[in-house]
Amino acid sequence: DTAVSQTPKYLVTQMGNDKSIKCEQNLGHDTMYWYKQDSKKFLKIMFSYNNKELIINETVPNRFSPKSPDKAHLNLHINSLELGDSAVYFCASSQLQGISGNTIYFGEGSWLTVV
């Protein structure tokens, strides 16, 4: 019973292609995230959605477009892939961050390699 699941786990693709990563959570959370982890293991938030609405959009190229069909799903579509997009992408979820420090739960990651 995976709490936050994302597919595919590994993705190798050529420059210029368009690809999507899917994410689903069964924790009943209302907030979902996409994080990027680079080759030096730095974690950077890309997007955050609450109840299907975008609440955080960090400085990310507009080739990256998140889509949330419902609060349990947050997919990431990437257009015109570039070599620099090679990274690990983590989906995560939590209750809405507010007064209390709600724990964020992560998926297992999607390893994207652009060749």
Added chain:
Amino acid sequence: AQSVAQPEDQVKVAEGNPLTVKCTYSVSGNPYLFWYVQYPNRGLQFLLKYITGDNLVKGSYGFEAEFNKSQTSFHLKKPSALVSDSALYFCAVRDDSNYQLIWGAGTKLIIKP
């Protein structure tokens, strides 16, 4: 500016010895602090968090962390290290301006048999 720092890129400890992974923070309000662990080729797993209350927080896998307000630190500790504790450890603090987590750079913990 709010920030979190993990001053050690890598920590090496012999199995059975106590371990400490350091974290310091800077926030304008009350700190909400988190530790996560990442095993190779895996996602991040929550270990423990400090919101309020007792300065010593106990978490998963026998880990604990001590909140020290005067030193603005939240060091992760374990009394007796296991080889299986070898992993990448991340400290995070909540950003008061948008309630999102600010992540440290990670510390690689190596436990030698």
